[in-house]
Amino acid sequence: MDTILEPRATTALAANRTMEYWGYNGLLPGPTLHLNPGDTARIRLINTLPEPTNLHFHGLHVSPSGHGDNPFLAIPPGEQFDYELTIPTDHPAGTFWYHPHIHERTAPQVYRGLSGAILIHGGLDDIPEIAAVPSETAILQDFTVDRNGRIPEPSMPERMRGREGAITAINGQLQPSFQIERGGALRLRLINASCSRHYRFAVEEHPIAVLALDGNTLPAPLWADDWLLAPGQRADLWIEAKRQPGSYRILNLPYDRGGMGMFATVPSQPSILGHLQYTGSAAQTPHLPESLTSIAPLPAPSITRSFLLSEGMMGAFLINGRAFDHARTDTTVALGATEDWVIENRGSMDHPFHLHVHRFQPVTPSGEATPTWLDTILVPRNSTRRIRIPFLDFPGRTVYHCHILDHEDMGMMGTLDVTSP
């Protein structure tokens, strides 16, 4: 067995306080898994929690069946399960993550701390100019901790909007500092492992270049002042230290994701996630290549499907008018097909739509696929997004869902069966 992941209740120092959390191997966040394309990863999950759990390998293009990235498994308390992931030799290299995916308990388990990074090596790592700069991973989590150090269950209205904690932590730390050499650069791999919180990530006085989204390298760096990360999404950023030496705040800028009533308030001020701390001087000037990768055009879609996201009465969160039922197959796709999915959000909140196993490209209103691979796309309220998905391999049943994990737990999830003839 290559890796043992044992989720367990732990009392330890995290985010500057002693708290009770659930951590893989007692860690918040869990250990980082390092993999290469072509690897077979064997991961033993030992469930010491008082309730069933399982593992989802978010963004990995691997089999959803059997001992693979199977979201229909439930490992009872006291039992163990051996996952085996065969990573294809042409798998994208980048930033992925793992977390529980147990229906109706995903939000509480992730909120208590269960998540960890998966880094697939290659890709950007093989570009000499990028390999030359330091790399850090930043797992963004949030939770509320009460006076006794416990993480309380949120109220029903909080769950309906999607729980957001009072504390945001990066790698389990409150406002950590990331070191950067003056005149140098830093590659920062962001993972939004929060249940519901969206992050408009910024570093004051520092524009950022986005190198990869959801573990997939972009054709070219994309410069921005800030970058919005919905739950589940990742971004690999490049930050250059071209300002006066000092400490600069890493910020979460206000973002309105909608909501219902009193829980829909949006902060008017940025919150501080951490700091970028200048240290020493870089030995050489970093150089960001103008081109990072090439993405071959997708074939035209053979079919267009519609998915309607809606919020019903009494905590019902629906796709095409139905709440999740693991036994029902909602969508059947023929292996080898390329499809367009049109996702319409008629709710009062933004919903980030995530598809397991199969990555996709966003499609413009004029019908052109954007050469950018994603596994999670934010569908703002009262709007529609179109995505193009090639189902070239990995037949089997899996799921798509809203990555506001409370919404997923309350039913905003459907099943997909990719069938081979």
Ligand SMILES: [Cu+2]
């Ligand atoms: Cu949602």
